[in-house]
Amino acid sequence: AQSVAQPEDQVNVAEGNPLTVKCTYSVSGNPYLFWYVQYPNRGLQFLLKYITGDNLVKGSYGFEAEFNKSQTSFHLKKPSALVSDSALYFCAVRDMASGSARQLTFGSGTQLTVLP
Amino acid sequence: DTGVSQNPRHKITKRGQNVTFRCDPISEHNRLYWYRQTLGQGPEFLTYFQNEAQLEKSRLLSDRFSAERPKGSFSTLEIQRTEQGDSAMYLCASSYGTVTYEQYFGPGTRLTVT
Numbered sequence: 001a002q003s004v005a006q007p008e009d010q011v012n013v014a015e016g017n018p019l020t021v022k023c024t025y026s027v028s029g030n031p032y033l034f035w036y037v038q039y040p041n042r043g044l045q046f047l048l049k050y051i052t053g054d055n056l057v058k059g060s061y062g063f064e065a066e067f068n069k070s071q072t073s074f075h076l077k078k079p080s081a082l083v084s085d086s087a088l089y090f091c092a093v094r095d096m097a098s099g100s101a102r103q104l105t106f107g108s109g110t111q112l113t114v115l116p
Numbered sequence: 117d118t119g120v121s122q123n124p125r126h127k128i129t130k131r132g133q134n135v136t137f138r139c140d141p142i143s144e145h146n147r148l149y150w151y152r153q154t155l156g157q158g159p160e161f162l163t164y165f166q167n168e169a170q171l172e173k174s175r176l177l178s179d180r181f182s183a184e185r186p187k188g189s190f191s192t193l194e195i196q197r198t199e200q201g202d203s204a205m206y207l208c209a210s211s212y213g214t215v216t217y218e219q220y221f222g223p224g225t226r227l228t229v230t
Contacts, residue, residue: 004158032217043120043207043221044159051217090158094217102147103172104219106158 002027002095006107013081014115021076021089021110029097033074034104035065038088047089050074061085081114088112118142120222122208128228129198136194137225141210148191149219150183151207152176159207165191198229 003026013019025031032051036044048059055067065076074091088111092104121140129135141148146167151159162181164172167188177183180198185191195202205226209219 034218036221041223043122043223044209046218046220049218092158102164103149103161103174104151104159105161108156108158 002031002093002105004091004093004105004107006089006091006110008110009108010111010113012113012115015083016080019076019078019081019085019112019114021091021112023074023076023091023107024072025074025091025093026072027093027095027097029095031074032094032096033065033067034092034094035059035063035074035076036090036092036106038090038109044090047076083114083116086112086114120208120210120220122206122222122225124225125223126226126228128230131198131200131229133198134194134196135198135227136192137206137208137227139191139193139208139222141190141208142212142220145210145212145220146188147211147213147219148185149209149211150191150193151209153205153207153224154203162193195227198227200229203227203229 005024034049035047038044050057050067058064088109090109091107123138148165150162153159161174162177163183165185180196183193205224207224209221211219
């Protein structure tokens with residue numbers, strides 16, 4: 001069965017500093033990987049995805065993520081954090097070898113707080 | 117650009133009552149998903165439609181839950197005989213075949229069962 005782990009419930013970073021939100025995954029086949037952001041009382045907003053190709057993918061609002069197959073990781077990064085980046089971030093995976101290939105499996109989320 | 121919409125946004129009901137939620141996906145999207153999210157957790161998959169056909173159901177979807185997508189457009193999720201454990205945010209998402217692998221989420225319906 002597919003699973004996602006976000007080892008940090010909370011990440012604090014100063015504005016202007018680089019940020020990293022960690023994600024590791026477990027699948028039996030090839031993974032499709034996603035990052036979503038959730039603001040209070042809002043739905044999930046798609047940030048970026050890895051399907052195939054270049055291991056470094058770029059997404060919305062200056063975010064990027066690096067796929068590392070050997071470490072089964074897909075960490076979210078941004079070179080310079082903004083206070084407005086403060087939100088709840090979710091990593092998700094689709095296991096393309098699974099019979100339930102269409103559903104996303106989400107991690108438990110990481111609350112990012114950017115301090116002014 | 118009209119995204120995924122869900123109604124109502126909030127629902128408070130008494131234990132034992134039935135509730136129904138509606139989801140309107142992005143118009144050209146043929147795939148529709150329902151998820152449930154409880155406080156402090158990521159969304160959990162409930163069920164999936166391709167056009168009007170319900171193709172997958174999670175073990176989380178007990179027999180008190182039923183979902184429909186008539187004519188492959190909007191979808192409804194009904195919970196019968198609600199229990200306090202049903203209190204959660206119910207999220208709907210849609211996608212378009214294999215053109216967009218990512219799913220686009222609506223704002224959710226927050227259900228509180230008293």
